[in-house]
């Protein structure tokens with residue numbers, strides 16, 4: 091059978107299994123643009139509507155159960171409703187959800203995070219978006235420069251400065267070694283786009299050329315040390331170290347966006363690859379599915395956050411629930427032992443995928459490290475966005491919907507996403 095035929099057949103099965111999801115989706119669309127509260131959740135023909143989740147399982151409104159490897163787009167390395175979190179958070183609820191004051195618990199969490207991730211100082215926010223936005227502003231204030239450099243295909247949240255060349259199409263992307271600065275959304279001012287330079291990931295020479303050409307103007311180089319918004323791309327040997335050196339030479343702040351990776355390795359990707367950024371942004375899994383993000387790094391940079399001079403604020407920052415969840419998650423659940431075990435499980439899954447694809451002679455590449463990885467169809471290697479553009483997106487969606495029909499959510503919703511395994 092042709093892939094197209096298989097796809098159509100699987101979509102029909104999906105529609106039969108998920109009638110209630112479709113019904114709610116149709117009503118929801120009348121009130122909510124495209125029926126979803128985050129664009130990345132939309133899938134064809136419509137997204138699943140979920141009723142509940144526990145451990146590694148999730149149940150939709152039609153009563154189907156799924157083994158969940160999406161895990162809240164990587165925010166649930168604890169798994170759903172971890173029993174320790176359920177017990178502790180239920181008690182915490184009764185003690186108040188928001189004080190508008192600081193707490194001793196937040197100090198304890200700051201201590202734990204600075205020690206674990208090797209940071210001098212931290213500030214808490216709630217989402218990854220906010221944290222990368224603040225990190226960039228801090229870097230701009232620290233250097234008195236306006237431009238930033240990001241990498242083609244990297245995602246840092248939905249704010250203007252980084253909504254540039256997130257998923258540019260080939261016709262707009264320009265020269266591979268000197269990529270165009272392509273707005274990723276309507277509504278992003280041209281003046282903002284022009285301040286965001288774009289470089290190819292894993293190409294140190296091209297990055298150096300762009301930085302040298304803009305010498306003295308670039309406040310920060312921001313990157314996902316393991317890009318996880320174009321499948322799963324590993325940094326080539328020497329790339330992160332090379333960026334570290336370049337930033338030192340050019341006086342730029344090196345920002346590791348570890349919103350995804352901070353929960354995927356015990357000390358984040360910085361610890362895994364032993365490269366120290368100037369600023370680091372943590373998020374997603376660090377608070378077991380509760381909204382907590384962190385901007386942290388060198389004292390001389392962080393100290394520039396001064397009331398009335400350099401803004402950082404938020405009503406829900408360091409709220410007692412997120413702080414409690416962060417403390418429990420990092421001290422009791424996402425332990426070094428848990429990661430060691432997950433690394434072995436991750437290897438089994440990655441090798442299993444590779445073996446099946448090889449045996450079936452399906453052209454694809456499987457990249458993984460630790461508890462996370464991705465299958466990219468139709469290509470043999472992926473080291474940057476231009477490689478990713480050659481993936482067989484149609485084959486990926488057929489695989490995805492076929493897995494749903496067999497009770498497995500294999501990863502996040504899209505070929506640019508990856509699987510996340512939960513602790514045991």
Ligand SMILES: Cc1ncc(COP(=O)(O)O)c(C=O)c1O
Pocket residue numbers: 163216217218219220222245246247248314318319347348349350373374
């Ligand atoms: C690397 C990275 N940075 C930042 C963000 C934005 O985080 P949030 O969705 O919590 O705003 C994401 C979200 O997926 C991400 O993957």
